[in-house]
Amino acid sequence: MESNVNNGLDIKLILNAVKRNFLKxxxxxxxxxxxxxxxxxKMSPVYTAKATIHVESTESRALNFDPVYGADFSKREYFETQFAIIKSETLARxxxxxLSLWENEEFIISENEQSKLTFIYDLLGLPQLDASRDSQEIKMxxxxxxxxxxxxxxSRRGTRLIEISFDSADPELAALVVNTITSTYQNSEISSKSEKVKEATDWLNNRLVTLRKALDESEIKLQEYLERENLIEIDGSVSLVSQNIASVSERLxxxxxxxxxxxxxxxxxxKYGQADILQLESIPEITSHPLIQNVKKDVIAVERKFSELTEVYGPKHPKLIAAQSELRAVRGNLEAQIKLLTSSVQKELSNxxxxxxxxxxxxxxxxxxxxxxxxxxxEYLQLKREVESNRKLYNAFVDRSKETTIAGDSHSSMIKVIDKAFxxxxxxxxxKKLIILASFVVSFCVGxxxxxxxxxxxxxxxxSRDVENGLxxxxxxxxPLLDKNHVSDSHTFFNNDNKHFSESIRTFRTNLMLSHLDKANKLIEVTSSVPxxxxxxxxxxxxxxxxxxxxxxxxxxxxxxxxxxxxFGIPQYHPGLANFIAGTASLEECLYLDEQSGVYIMPSGQIPPNPLELLAHNRFSELLSVLKQRFDRVVLDTAPTQAVSDSLMISKNMDIVIYVVKADDTRQQFVKRGLGRLLxxxxxxAGIVLNQVDVNKTEQYGGYYDYYGYAEDKNS
Structure with missing residues (x-):
C-alpha cells in the first residue's frame, strides 16, 4: 500500500486483477x-390502494357567518395538523x-408467532399473557x-393535497381500508365542528341569561334615578347653564x-366744576360722549358756514346776522348738553x-x-352608558347565538375527496425482476x-518495478514458483523438465557476476526479511x-x-559451522561434498545456545579467510534480518549481500526495514532476488521475468 501511495495507483495492475478474477x-x-x-x-404479493383528499383553505358557507371555532384554515400549521390527525392512533383505532381488523388474517397472530412470544416472555422471566384486558390492549x-x-x-409539494395509501396482500382490503380512513376522517372532522358548535351554543345561551338580567337591572337603576331627581330630559342642561354663565359674565x-x-x-x-363749560368741553371723556359729538358736529358746521358768509357779506348783512344767531343757538345747545351730561353722570353711575x-x-x-x-x-350618563353597554353586549350575544344555531345546522366539511381508492x-x-437484477448488480459491484x-x-x-522504484x-x-511435484527435489536445477527454472538461476548468476566485475566478491551472504x-x-x-x-x-x-x-539428506548430527568455531571438529570433518553438483556443504552443526556470540568469535573470521583461499565462492545462508541480528553480524565480513524476497507475499515495509538494518x-x-514468482501472473506484473519469455515457455 505504501508503494501505491508513493507511486500512484497502478491502473494496469488493478485491471489485470479484475480480468483475472472476473469469472469468479x-x-x-x-x-x-x-x-x-x-x-x-416465496414472498407474497403486496397491493397498494391510494386515495387523494384536499384540505381546503376556506370553508364553504351558505351565509357569511364567522365560525365559532377559531382555526385559520389558510395557514400551513392547520394543514400539517390535519396531516398528523390522519396518521394519529385515534383515527387508526x-x-x-x-372494519374489525383483529379478525383479518393479516392481523391475526399465528401459532408460530405466539410460541415465539411465549419463548421470549419465558426467557425474560415475564408473566405469560392471558385472555385479559391487558392482553387485549397488547394485541391492539x-x-x-x-x-x-x-x-x-x-403531501404533494406546493399543494394542499394529501395522498393516503395502504399496503395489503388483499387488494380489496387495501381499498376498503383507505376509503374507510377518508370517510372516518371526514366524519371526525364534521363531528369535531358539531361538538364545538354545541359547546359554543350552550355557552352563549348561559351568557344570554346573565346578560339579560344585567340589562334589566341597569334600566331599572336609570329609571329610579330620573324619578328620584324629578328629571325628564337632562341632555344639554349643563350646556345651557354654561351658556347662561357666559352671557351673564359678559354683561357683568x-x-x-x-x-x-x-x-x-x-x-x-x-375737579373742574360744572360751571367751567370751556374746560369741560376740552375733556376727552366728555367730548367722546355720543350726544356731545353730535352737537359739536352741528357747531362746526355752523361755524364753517359763518366763516364762508363773512368773506362774502358785510357785518350787517341779513344772512351774516342770521348765521351769527344760528351759531349762538348751537353753542348754547352744546353748553346745555354738557351741563345736562354732567348732571346725569351721577345718576348713570348709580344705576x-x-x-x-x-x-x-x-x-x-x-x-x-x-x-x-x-x-x-x-351620574345620569354613567347609568345610561351602563344600560347602553349591557344592551349592546346582549344584542351581540343574541345575534351570535342565532348565527351559531344556523351554523350548527350546516354539515359542510373542509375535507374533499379528490380520488377515491379503487x-x-x-x-x-x-x-421481483428488479430485486433479482439489483441483487446481481450489487453483488457483482461488491465483488x-x-x-x-x-x-x-x-x-x-x-x-522489478516494485524492486527498483519501491526499494x-x-x-x-x-x-519462478515450482509446482508441487518438484518442490521437494533439491536438485531441480539439473532436471531437464524445469528448464525455465534452471535458466532463471543462471540468469541470476550472470547478473550477479556482471554487476561486480571489478571485484572478486568471494564471500556472498544470502538472507531475507522473514522465514x-x-x-x-x-x-x-x-x-x-x-x-x-x-x-x-x-x-x-x-x-x-x-x-x-x-x-541434501545430511544427518543432523554431522559436524558443521558451530563445531568448527567451538573447536570440536576440524574443517575437513565439517565439509560435505554433494556428488551430483560438486558443491561443498558446511552444515550448521550442533545448534548452540548462543549463536550470535559464536558468530562474533575470531574463529569464524579465520574460517572465512581459509575458505576464501580454498574456494572461488563462499555462499552463506543466514537467518532472516527481522527475526535476529545474526545476518547483521555476518554481513560485516561479507563482500556482498543478496536479499531474497518472496513475490506477492512479503510486504514492502518488512523488506525496507531489513534493508535498512543491513545498511x-x-x-x-548486491541486489534483490524475487523468489517464487507465479508465472501465470507475469502478465499482471510485467517486466523482468516475462522479458525472457519464461511465461511463454511455461504456458507451452
Whole structure:
C-alpha cells in the first residue's frame, strides 16, 4: 500500500486483477441472484390502494357567518395538523374497530408467532399473557403497529393535497381500508365542528341569561334615578347653564367697564366744576360722549358756514346776522348738553353699580346651578352608558347565538375527496425482476470492489518495478514458483523438465557476476526479511549455478533454524559451522561434498545456545579467510534480518549481500526495514532476488521475468 501511495495507483495492475478474477466475481453474482430468486419467489404479493383528499383553505358557507371555532384554515400549521390527525392512533383505532381488523388474517397472530412470544416472555422471566384486558390492549398495540407500517400518508409539494395509501396482500382490503380512513376522517372532522358548535351554543345561551338580567337591572337603576331627581330630559342642561354663565359674565364685564368710565368722568367734573363749560368741553371723556359729538358736529358746521358768509357779506348783512344767531343757538345747545351730561353722570353711575351687583348675584346663582346640574348629568350618563353597554353586549350575544344555531345546522366539511381508492389490479411489491437484477448488480459491484480494494491494499513486492522504484535496489533475478511435484527435489536445477527454472538461476548468476566485475566478491551472504521466503533454496541453486564454473562451498549459517541438511539428506548430527568455531571438529570433518553438483556443504552443526556470540568469535573470521583461499565462492545462508541480528553480524565480513524476497507475499515495509538494518552496519547489498514468482501472473506484473519469455515457455 505504501508503494501505491508513493507511486500512484497502478491502473494496469488493478485491471489485470479484475480480468483475472472476473469469472469468479460473475459466478458469485449469479449465485446471489439465484438465491435472491428463490427468496423472492416465496414472498407474497403486496397491493397498494391510494386515495387523494384536499384540505381546503376556506370553508364553504351558505351565509357569511364567522365560525365559532377559531382555526385559520389558510395557514400551513392547520394543514400539517390535519396531516398528523390522519396518521394519529385515534383515527387508526376507529378504522380498526369499524372494519374489525383483529379478525383479518393479516392481523391475526399465528401459532408460530405466539410460541415465539411465549419463548421470549419465558426467557425474560415475564408473566405469560392471558385472555385479559391487558392482553387485549397488547394485541391492539400490535395491530396498531402493523396498521401504521402498512399506512402511508404523503403531501404533494406546493399543494394542499394529501395522498393516503395502504399496503395489503388483499387488494380489496387495501381499498376498503383507505376509503374507510377518508370517510372516518371526514366524519371526525364534521363531528369535531358539531361538538364545538354545541359547546359554543350552550355557552352563549348561559351568557344570554346573565346578560339579560344585567340589562334589566341597569334600566331599572336609570329609571329610579330620573324619578328620584324629578328629571325628564337632562341632555344639554349643563350646556345651557354654561351658556347662561357666559352671557351673564359678559354683561357683568361690560357693566364694570361702564362703571369705570363713569367714575372717571365724575372725578373730572368734581375737579373742574360744572360751571367751567370751556374746560369741560376740552375733556376727552366728555367730548367722546355720543350726544356731545353730535352737537359739536352741528357747531362746526355752523361755524364753517359763518366763516364762508363773512368773506362774502358785510357785518350787517341779513344772512351774516342770521348765521351769527344760528351759531349762538348751537353753542348754547352744546353748553346745555354738557351741563345736562354732567348732571346725569351721577345718576348713570348709580344705576350701573346697581346693575353690576344684580349681574354678580345672577352669576353666582348660575354657578351653583351648573355644579348641581353637572353632577346629576354625570351620574345620569354613567347609568345610561351602563344600560347602553349591557344592551349592546346582549344584542351581540343574541345575534351570535342565532348565527351559531344556523351554523350548527350546516354539515359542510373542509375535507374533499379528490380520488377515491379503487381495488388495485397489479401488486406494487415485491418487484421481483428488479430485486433479482439489483441483487446481481450489487453483488457483482461488491465483488469487483473487493478485488479492486485488495489490489490497492496489496503492497507486496510483485515485479522489478516494485524492486527498483519501491526499494531503490538492483534486480538480480526472478526465480519462478515450482509446482508441487518438484518442490521437494533439491536438485531441480539439473532436471531437464524445469528448464525455465534452471535458466532463471543462471540468469541470476550472470547478473550477479556482471554487476561486480571489478571485484572478486568471494564471500556472498544470502538472507531475507522473514522465514519461508526461500533464501535457502536460492542459496543452494546459486551454488549449483556457480559450481558449473567455479569451486563453491555453501555454509548453513542459520543456526536458529537450519535447513540445508534436510535438502541434501545430511544427518543432523554431522559436524558443521558451530563445531568448527567451538573447536570440536576440524574443517575437513565439517565439509560435505554433494556428488551430483560438486558443491561443498558446511552444515550448521550442533545448534548452540548462543549463536550470535559464536558468530562474533575470531574463529569464524579465520574460517572465512581459509575458505576464501580454498574456494572461488563462499555462499552463506543466514537467518532472516527481522527475526535476529545474526545476518547483521555476518554481513560485516561479507563482500556482498543478496536479499531474497518472496513475490506477492512479503510486504514492502518488512523488506525496507531489513534493508535498512543491513545498511546501518554498512553492508554491501548486491541486489534483490524475487523468489517464487507465479508465472501465470507475469502478465499482471510485467517486466523482468516475462522479458525472457519464461511465461511463454511455461504456458507451452
Amino acid at each position: 466475481v460473475l459466478l458469485f453474482a449469479v449465485c446471489v441472484a439465484i438465491i435472491t430468486f428463490v427468496i423472492v419467489s 376507529n378504522v380498526i374497530g369499524t 398495540q400490535r395491530i396498531l403497529k402493523q396498521f401504521s407500517d402498512k399506512l402511508s400518508v404523503n 364685564s361690560k357693566s364694570q367697564n361702564e362703571i369705570a368710565r363713569l367714575r372717571g368722568i365724575q372725578s373730572i367734573i368734581n 350701573e353699580i346697581e346693575n353690576s351687583e344684580m349681574l354678580n348675584q345672577r352669576l353666582k346663582s348660575l354657578k351653583v346651578e351648573f355644579q348641581s346640574t353637572a353632577k346629576k348629568e354625570t 381495488v388495485p389490479t397489479f401488486p406494487v411489491k415485491p418487484k 469487483l470492489g473487493l478485488i479492486v480494494l485488495l489490489a490497492i491494499l496489496n503492497d507486496t513486492i510483485k515485479s 531503490s535496489q538492483r534486480m538480480l533475478g526472478v526465480i 519461508n521466503e526461500g533464501k535457502t533454496t536460492t542459496s543452494i541453486n546459486l551454488c549449483f549455478a556457480l559450481s558449473q564454473m567455479e569451486k563453491v562451498v555453501l555454509i548453513d549459517a542459520d543456526m536458529r533454524k537450519p535447513s540445508v541438511c534436510r535438502h 546501518e552496519v554498512n553492508a554491501n547489498i
